[in-house]
Every structure is written in C-alpha cells, then in structure tokens.
Amino acid sequence: MESRDIKCTNSERTTASQVLADAMSVGQLSVTEFEERSSRCAEATTRGKLVDLVADLIEAPEQVLFGSHQVARQRPKDVKTTSGETSTAVDRALAQIEPSAQGAQGLSLGIFGGSTVRGIPIAAHHTTMGIFGGTDVDLRGASLKEHVTTIQAVGVFGGVDVWVPEGFRVRVNGVGLFGGHDIKVEGGAIDPADLPASAPEVVVNCFSLFGGVDVHVVKR
Structure with missing residues (x-):
C-alpha cells in the first residue's frame, strides 16, 4: 500500500487545517478558498x-503533516513563534x-427567559438570540x-x-x-491579540437593540 492510500487520523486533519489557516492569514488563500x-x-x-x-502552500507537505512530533508542521516565516x-x-x-463530533448545536434561544449552551459540540456556525431574555454560550470544554x-x-x-477559553483568537464586530x-x-x-495565526479562532458577529x-x- 502506498503512503497516500493510508487512512488519515483526526490529528493529521487538524494539522492540515492549521496549515490552511496560516496560509489564509498571510494571503496565500482567500477566505472562500480557505472555507x-x-x-x-x-x-x-x-x-x-x-x-x-x-501541496501548493508549503514545502515537504508529507513531513509537515505526518512527520515526527518535533516537525508537526511548517509555519510561514512571518508567523511568530x-x-x-x-x-x-x-x-x-x-x-x-x-x-x-456528532450532534453539534447551531441554535440557542432565550425568549422571555434564559438558556445556556455548555459542554456539548458546537457547530461551525452557531446562532444565539436573547430576546427579552438572555443566552450564555460557553465554549470551555466544548467540541468545535x-x-x-x-x-x-x-x-x-x-x-x-x-465565554471563550484562552488559546483562541477572537474577533468581535457588529452593530449596536x-x-x-x-x-x-x-x-x-x-x-x-497575543496569539499566533496558527491558533483557532472564534468570530462573534453581534447585533444589539x-x-x-x-x-x-x-482562563481554563
């Protein structure tokens, strides 16, 4: 069996996704290409x-993705250690x-009351609405x-x-x-703001009235 035909692991998928995120951060990929x-x-x-x-983003992709623990991946030169x-x-x-992760939640509502999302898988796009009420979305310990x-x-x-545990880059924007x-x-x-581009990211798009x-x- 050739190396290309070996089944990949979750860890190898995560390493590849890190490479893609780094490439987007330095302009090698557009947002659409990254997604x-x-x-x-x-x-x-x-x-x-x-x-x-x-393969078109880094040198020696096999070594970066599947090499030793010490060479887990290759970062662009302008990404700080x-x-x-x-x-x-x-x-x-x-x-x-x-x-x-199965059963990822993509919606939470607090209407004339409250709701809390905690300890469950969260979808890549999650909508939460507090209308005459409140919602809490706690990412500590959640699978993303x-x-x-x-x-x-x-x-x-x-x-x-x-609630976002340290280790994630965070972007907050929207209309109030x-x-x-x-x-x-x-x-x-x-x-x-002190984290490298390789860190995973949480983007919060806000609307408040x-x-x-x-x-x-x-802290965790």
Whole structure:
C-alpha cells in the first residue's frame, strides 16, 4: 500500500487545517478558498487527500503533516513563534477541534427567559438570540467542528454572553443600536491579540437593540 492510500487520523486533519489557516492569514488563500479547502479537509479519508490540499502552500507537505512530533508542521516565516505558556494554551484550544463530533448545536434561544449552551459540540456556525431574555454560550470544554467558529449573537431587549477559553483568537464586530458589544479579557487570561495565526479562532458577529453582547476571554 502506498503512503497516500493510508487512512488519515483526526490529528493529521487538524494539522492540515492549521496549515490552511496560516496560509489564509498571510494571503496565500482567500477566505472562500480557505472555507472550501477546510470543508474538504474535514471530509478527507486518506493521507493523499490531505497532501493535495496543502501541496501548493508549503514545502515537504508529507513531513509537515505526518512527520515526527518535533516537525508537526511548517509555519510561514512571518508567523511568530510563541512562549511556552501561550503555546500550551493554543495546543489546548486545538484539542477542542473535533470535525467528527456528532450532534453539534447551531441554535440557542432565550425568549422571555434564559438558556445556556455548555459542554456539548458546537457547530461551525452557531446562532444565539436573547430576546427579552438572555443566552450564555460557553465554549470551555466544548467540541468545535472547524478551525474557525462563527457565532451570530443577537441581543434584543436582552443580552448574550459568550465565554471563550484562552488559546483562541477572537474577533468581535457588529452593530449596536441603543446597545453595544464588548470583549473582556478576564482573570489573567492570555490576550487573544497575543496569539499566533496558527491558533483557532472564534468570530462573534453581534447585533444589539436595547441590549448587549459581551464576549469573555477566560482562563481554563
């Protein structure tokens, strides 16, 4: 059997997805190309399919994807290396990515009441809405389907709180009408701005009307 025909592992898929994320961060891939290749990466069944996804992005893709632990992957030159503490946080965040996780939740609602999402797989695109109520989305310990997790957070006469463990890059953007959104780094957690491009990412798109959306980056 040729090396290309060997069944790939979850760890090898994760390494390939990291390479794709790095490539997008330095302009080798557009967002559309990244999303398309990431989808194929999650569905890949053999090593050969993973190699084909990254062969035009890095040198020696077989060694990067399937080599020794010391040469887990090759980063673009302009991606900074990290300290031991930061590297550990990123590794723990990467360990939460499980493309094969079943039953991923993509919607949570708090209407005239509240709801909490915690300890279950989260879909790559999750929508949470607090309408005259509130919702909490806690990513600590959750299994995530993709390298980039996008949360659509809506607070209308209510609020949304998103809890992100350190080790994830975080982007927060959106619109606040008589309301607002904010990101808070709490309890000595590592600031997402200090993480390398290889770290997985949580994107929170906010809309608030007489309400608010707060994103909390916390220690594990």
